[in-house]
Amino acid sequence: MRPQSLVQLFASVETLPGIAGRMAKALARLGIERVRDLVFHLPSGVNKYPMKSSLQSCIPGQTAAFEITVIEHIPKPSNRLPYKVVCVDSQGVPIHLIYFHAYRNTLTQQFPLNGRKLIAGTVESFMGQYQMPHPEKVWPAQRIAQWREVEPTYPLTAGISQGHTQKFVKLALDRIPTLPEWLPPVVLQSKGWTSWDESLKQIHNPTQETDVDPTFPARQRMAFDELLSHQLALSLIRKQNQLLPGHVRQATGELRTKILAECGFTLTGSQQHVLKEIGEDLSSPTRMTRLLQGDVGSGKTLVGLLAMAHVIEAGSQTALLVPTEVLAQQHYASISQTTKTAGIRTALLTGRIKGKARQKIYDELQAGEIDIIIGTHALIQDTVNFKNLGLVVIDEQHRFGVEQRAKLTQKGDHVDILVMTATPIPRTLMLTSYGDLQVSKLTEKPAGRRDIQTNVMSLQKLSEVYEGLKRVLERGEKIYWVCPLVEESEALDLAAATKRYEDLVQWYGAEIVGLVHGQMKGPDKDAAMEAFKSGSTQILVSTTVIEVGVDVPEATVIIIEHAERFGLSQLHQLRGRVGRNDLHSSCLLLYGPAWSAMTKERFQVMRQTNDGFRIAEEDLRLRGGGDVLGTKQSGLPQYHFADLFFHYGLLQEAHAIAEQILQDNPDLSGLQGEALRTLLYLYDHDRTTPLLRAAA
Numbered sequence: 001m002r003p004q005s006l007v008q009l010f011a012s013v014e015t016l017p018g019i020a021g022r023m024a025k026a027l028a029r030l031g032i033e034r035v036r037d038l039v040f041h042l043p044s045g046v047n048k049y050p051m052k053s054s055l056q057s058c059i060p061g062q063t064a065a066f067e068i069t070v071i072e073h074i075p076k077p078s079n080r081l082p083y084k085v086v087c088v089d090s091q092g093v094p095i096h097l098i099y100f101h102a103y104r105n106t107l108t109q110q111f112p113l114n115g116r117k118l119i120a121g122t123v124e125s126f127m128g129q130y131q132m133p134h135p136e137k138v139w140p141a142q143r144i145a146q147w148r149e150v151e152p153t154y155p156l157t158a159g160i161s162q163g164h165t166q167k168f169v170k171l172a173l174d175r176i177p178t179l180p181e182w183l184p185p186v187v188l189q190s191k192g193w194t195s196w197d198e199s200l201k202q203i204h205n206p207t208q209e210t211d212v213d214p215t216f217p218a219r220q221r222m223a224f225d226e227l228l229s230h231q232l233a234l235s236l237i238r239k240q241n242q243l244l245p246g247h248v249r250q251a252t253g254e255l256r257t258k259i260l261a262e263c264g265f266t267l268t269g270s271q272q273h274v275l276k277e278i279g280e281d282l283s284s285p286t287r288m289t290r291l292l293q294g295d296v297g298s299g300k301t302l303v304g305l306l307a308m309a310h311v312i313e314a315g316s317q318t319a320l321l322v323p324t325e326v327l328a329q330q331h332y333a334s335i336s337q338t339t340k341t342a343g344i345r346t347a348l349l350t351g352r353i354k355g356k357a358r359q360k361i362y363d364e365l366q367a368g369e370i371d372i373i374i375g376t377h378a379l380i381q382d383t384v385n386f387k388n389l390g391l392v393v394i395d396e397q398h399r400f401g402v403e404q405r406a407k408l409t410q411k412g413d414h415v416d417i418l419v420m421t422a423t424p425i426p427r428t429l430m431l432t433s434y435g436d437l438q439v440s441k442l443t444e445k446p447a448g449r450r451d452i453q454t455n456v457m458s459l460q461k462l463s464e465v466y467e468g469l470k471r472v473l474e475r476g477e478k479i480y481w482v483c484p485l486v487e488e489s490e491a492l493d494l495a496a497a498t499k500r501y502e503d504l505v506q507w508y509g510a511e512i513v514g515l516v517h518g519q520m521k522g523p524d525k526d527a528a529m530e531a532f533k534s535g536s537t538q539i540l541v542s543t544t545v546i547e548v549g550v551d552v553p554e555a556t557v558i559i560i561e562h563a564e565r566f567g568l569s570q571l572h573q574l575r576g577r578v579g580r581n582d583l584h585s586s587c588l589l590l591y592g593p594a595w596s597a598m599t600k601e602r603f604q605v606m607r608q609t610n611d612g613f614r615i616a617e618e619d620l621r622l623r624g625g626g627d628v629l630g631t632k633q634s635g636l637p638q639y640h641f642a643d644l645f646f647h648y649g650l651l652q653e654a655h656a657i658a659e660q661i662l663q664d665n666p667d668l669s670g671l672q673g674e675a676l677r678t679l680l681y682l683y684d685h686d687r688t689t690p691l692l693r694a695a696a
Contacts, residue, residue: 002686003678008175009036016171018164026159027168036682038172039200040640041165042219043152043212049120049137050149054091055130058123065120065149067141068095070111075104082133085111087119095123095130116141150207169204176200179682180675183225184657193221214646222641224650229683231651231658232676238437239662246287246414249314249390251279256309258342263302268444271299277440278307278418282314282391288416293425294442295612296576297449300420303442304393305335307418312344312371316390320374321408323396325350325522326529330551331395332374339372349375349384352522380407388412394419422576423569424616443613451610452579453586456563456603465559465588466507469539472557473512478532479539480558480577484565500561501541508539517543553581563589564599568619571602572612598622620644 002010013019013027013035032038049065058064068087071094076083085097085107097119099107111117120137123130139147154165176197181188193199194217202211202218210216214223260267267275274292281288294300308318320335322328332348339346347370349361364370368387373379389412394405409415419437457465472479481504483497501515514537516528532540533552540555558578563571571589579585589603605618644651661668661676668676680686 002681003674005177005179005678006036006681008177009039009682010034013038013168013172016168018171019168022159023164026157029157030155030160035172035175038169039176039204041154041169042640043204043206044155045153046206046209046212047136047151047153047162048149048209049147049151051144051147055089055093055095055123056091058130060123060125060130063120063122063136065118065137065147066090067116067118067144070113070115070117072113073104073108073111083107087111087117093130095132097135098131098133100134110138118144118147148205150209150211152204152206152212173201173204179678180671182672182675182679183228187224187653187657191217191221191224193217193224196221196225214643219641220647220650223639223643223647224654225679226639226642226683227647227651227654228658229679229685231654232661232680233685235658235662239666242286244287244289244414246285246416247314247316247390248285249282249311249316249416251282251310251313253310253313255313255342255344256306259306259309259338262341263338265299265302265446267302268299268442268446270294270442270444271303274303274440274442275306277438278303279310281438282307282310282416287414288391288418289437290418290440291437292418292420292440292442294420294422295424295445296422296573297445297580298442299446300422300442301331301334301395304395304418304420305338308372308391308393309339309342309344311391311416314390316388316412317365317368317370317386318372318391318393319379319386319389319408319411320372321379321392321394321405322374322376325352325376326525327395328374328376329526334551335372335374344371345369346372346374349373349378351376351378353378377404380404384411386411389415391416391418396421396423422612423573424612426616426620450579450582450584452575453584454575454589454607455586456589456591456607459561459590459592462590465590466504469508469557473508473538476554477538477557477583478535478552478555480555480574481539481541482558482560482574483541483543484562497541497543504539504541512537513539513541515541551580552577555580556583556585557588558586559588559590561590562592563603564591564594564596568602568605568615568622569612571606572615575606575610576612 011034013032014024016035016038019027027033027038030041032041047063049063052058052064052066055066058066067090070085070087072086074084074086083099083102083104085099086094087097088094097111118137118139118141119132119135121132121135123132125131151166152169153162154169156162156165178195178197181195183193187193194202199218199221203216203222206212211218213219278288278290278292281290292300292303304320308320311318320331322331328348328350332346336346347361347364349358353361361370361373362383362385365373366385366387378384392405392409392412392415394408394417405417405419409417469479481500483500497515497517501513504513514528514532516525516532520528528537528540531537535554555578558575560566560571560574566574575587578587587606589606591599591603602618602622605615609615642650665673667673
């Protein structure tokens with residue numbers, strides 16, 4: 001159960017005064033549903049209202065606070081002119097408070113004649129007269145002792161103001177408990193950090209602008225706590241994975257030899273090394289949980305297939321889970337052909353297969369008559385049952401949530417897991433997100449593959465591009481043309497795939513150009529892809545549905561329209577659709593008017609290297625860790641306090657300390673252990689606490 005000390009923090013925000021109904025819904029849009037979420041809602045900046053004794057010490061254009069006395073109201077002489085409240089400061093210097101949109105009754109109540117007020121805002125000078133348009137704060141003068149010259153400002157959403165947010169955060173801070181210290185004394189002493197609760201209060205009570213920076217000591221303390229909790233959770237999961245019982249799966253390699261003979265490939269040294277690691281995992285009495293990462297075209301699918309062959313030879317069934325129907329059908333076409341002579345029985349299951357055909361697959365799976373089932377999310381359904389599932393291979397694993405992966409592996413007894421990604425993972429994110437997995441890396445491409453030449457051009461030169469493509473078509477080669485939208489959008493002035501398709505048809509003819517996008521019906525999408533593969537069309541206009549896995553070796557050119565709208569790793573994934581043979585291949589990045597310094601730097605990286613691992617590191621540097629994989633289901637942690645750009649050093653320290661803690665106190669027992677359990681609960685790592693009981 002959650003520690004009693006955290007009960008108030010995990011209570012609903014609606015337990016705080018003034019939060020209900022619409023206000024609660026507005027906070028929920030910011031991800032704030034519990035009291036803890038409020039105190040974890042970081043200030044993004046500060047407002048400064050230095051208290052001045054007189055207007056004469058104010059600098060026009062800057063903010064200030066001072067006491068005034070109301071002496072006159074001047075109503076609006078016309079709709080185009082403002083309402084004025086004439087006041088004087090404590091020295092008798094006059095100032096006009098300017099309101100363009102306000103009701104007279106409201107202002108006369110707020111500023112009664114001869115009334116004293118404390119006001120704050122931007123002081124201006126107009127024709128020798130001090131004025132303040134729309135004061136940002138108006139307080140009774142007797143509250144001057146409570147004035148804060150520097151106050152935090154917070155990210156907002158519709159329906160909630162800075163005043164509301166500041167008030168609610170203050171109420172939430174009043175509820176934070178004093179928690180037992182979980183950090184080792186040596187860390188606190190070396191860093192000079194204050195306690196958890198004191199650090200949290202300092203973050204929300206800045207005294208200068210630098211107090212909201214990621215380098216502020218209180219923020220660093222909170223970031224370290226967050227990183228330590230995550231590293232502890234990953235270490236606990238990894239520790240438990242190492243204890244998971246598995247099946248010893250012995251294989252002679254006969255099926256592997258037949259498959260390699262059929263496909264005619266010679267394994268790279270990198271593939272041989274990774275297969276050795278996988279073979280050792282599968283032959284051990286503990287369960288395999290391995291991540292296979294490799295650059296575009298490095299041969300991950302073949303490695304996954306040979307791993308499945310090992311398990312099939314040992315007497316179990318295997319499943320290959322992929323994110324899209326296009327990819328599932330492509331894998332099925334190539335794998336079923338390659339494994340036919342080896343006697344491996346392969347089937348395809350997607351959402352499009354219905355009725356008797358679907359039921360037949362269910363029956364054959366349950367009877368053990370299918371060795372490899374390839375499918376999309378349809379494999380996860382409760383109606384899918386296996387006779388003896390031994391290995392699950394997940395392609396493009398970041399497209400699937402943790403629960404989806406777990407649901408499939410629970411369809412067998414001690415199922416081994418191999419997850420694969422063609423998006424190379426930066427070292428930083430490897431540490432933060434995949435610390436619970438054993439990792440293999442493919443670093444070579446098959447012999448004969450050539451680097452892809454990348455060029456950059458303005459969309460204004462589109463006619464030159466059209467002319468240049470004629471030479472590619474005359475050679476009988478194929479072209480991808482990628483657009484980021486399917487239909488016209490006023491918000492994003494991008495050429496739609498359908499519009500580009502129509503333009504290309506005008507240039508080259510309808511028989512040459514095909515179109516595929518996510519809104520097409522399945523059979524239409526299949527037909528467009530098949531026409532492109534078989535050669536009846538030579539240009540395929542597409543959205544990013546062709547980003548991953550689609551394999552047409554004759555495609556030698558890819559054009560990415562409005563490339564400035566894509567992330568660096570996504571551009572690299574798209575570029576990997578060509579260069580899949582020994583022909584010269586090229587990628588053309590077309591950019592629109594939204595040209596920025598970051599876009600230029602991103603394109604420069606694309607031109608300099610075809611190394612996906614280097615590109616992944618550069619993508620993290622340019623964009624930060626939040627969206628490197630371009631998907632909300634990436635499994636990347638959503639940090640409140642930690643920013644890996646500033647806190648990578650802290651991450652490395654947290655990783656080392658987490659390892660040391662679990663080495664010295666593997667069950668997190670005693671007072672220090674209880675404090676660390678509280679830390680895990682505080683950051684929603686409740687799911688790791690059963691692992692502590694299992695390890696005890």
